[in-house]
Amino acid sequence: MSSSSLEHKSNENEGNNLRKGQWTEEEDAILAAYVTQHGPGNWNIVKQRTGLLRCGKSCRLRWTNHLRPDLRRGAFTKEEQNKVIELHAKMGNKWAKMTQDLPGRTDNEIKNFWNTRLKKRKRIGLGVYPDGIQPVHDAHNPETSLITYTHRDSEVVGTSSEHAMLTQNQPLLVPPISIVRENMNLSVKPEEKQMYDVQLPEACTSSCVFNNSNNSQNQPLYAQPIFQELHDL
DNA sequence: AACCTATGCAACCGCTCAGGC
DNA sequence: CGCCTGAGCGGTTGCATAGGT
Incomplete structure (x- = not known):
């Protein structure tokens, strides 16, 4: 595109005399x-200074x-x-946070990549994630399902947001x-659905296995996500 | 060649949060 | 505290371009 058409495309904002639209090379250089x-x-003084x-x-x-x-x-x-x-499976749409693990990439780039990828997968009938990955993330993200907790005595202790990556049957x-x-509603088989008390150590590390207090063999619980909206609890 | 559509990306907008007063 | 302001974040929009007809 020629610079003249760029000039044409970028509107003058009449009210405060600010330009919008594509940046020109001159503006970039300044x-x-x-x-x-x-x-x-101090971005707001850049206008005054430059x-x-x-x-x-x-x-x-x-x-x-x-x-x-x-x-x-x-x-990419x-x-x-x-x-x-x-990272998305772990943290949801936290684009800015993801940049910490993707040096040189911007939140905008990551977001665009993800949204493009998502569109493609939807178009061909695939899910959001590859097989074997079930995310746990934000209650406000309608694209994803939640691992939710039920709460004893109507006391909401916390949510699962940003906290776990759950792989089915792991x-x-x-x-x-x-x-x-938290009281966690885990379903292994429907008839065995029951409440488990979950004790987390003070300094819980990244591989903490929940144990069923009724489970004498002390084997790890194998969890499946219970798809339920948090606000329904 | 002309037109249409899909795609990718850059930029904007509105909201939230943190810090200063 | 409450208000104000600047910075940052995530969602959305709009434009340029590639590809198809």
Whole structure:
């Protein structure tokens, strides 16, 4: 696209005289020079200091997603793709958090990759995750099912959000969480459905196996997710 | 060649949160 | 405390382009 058409596309915001739309090379150069000299932050004064007709938000986004020198460009590698899937299963749509494990990638990139992947899989009738992975994540994410807990004495102790990756018919793995006790509704077979008291050690590490207190052999419980909306509890 | 559609990506918008006063 | 402001996050939108007809 020519710069003149870019000019045309990017609207002048009449009210506060701010530009919107695609950034030009000149704008990029001004912003990059400013941040190189002063460091990132104080985005709202960038406009005053540089004369850029862009709001602070826009400057921050442009720097974060395009101008930062440590950015990795190009398509996601297979390893990166697998990592995103793994991270999403663990934490849901926490794009910014995922960037900590995907150096050089931005939250926007990860989000776009995920949404594109999701669309593709839906189109061909596949689920969100590869076989064998059942996520535990956020109650507010309608795309996913929840592992939910039932609560004794109507006391809600906590939710499973961000806390566990559950693989069907595998021992339940629990990352560090602060919940001390929950009653957990596990279904092994429907007729055996019962309440289990779950005791978590104070400093629970990432491979804590729940034990059924009624289980004399002290074998790990094998859990299946109970699909139920949290707000229904 | 012209048009249409699908796709990917960049940017914006609205909301939340944290820090300062 | 409550308010204000700036920064950050996640969802959504809109544009450019590739591919198909």
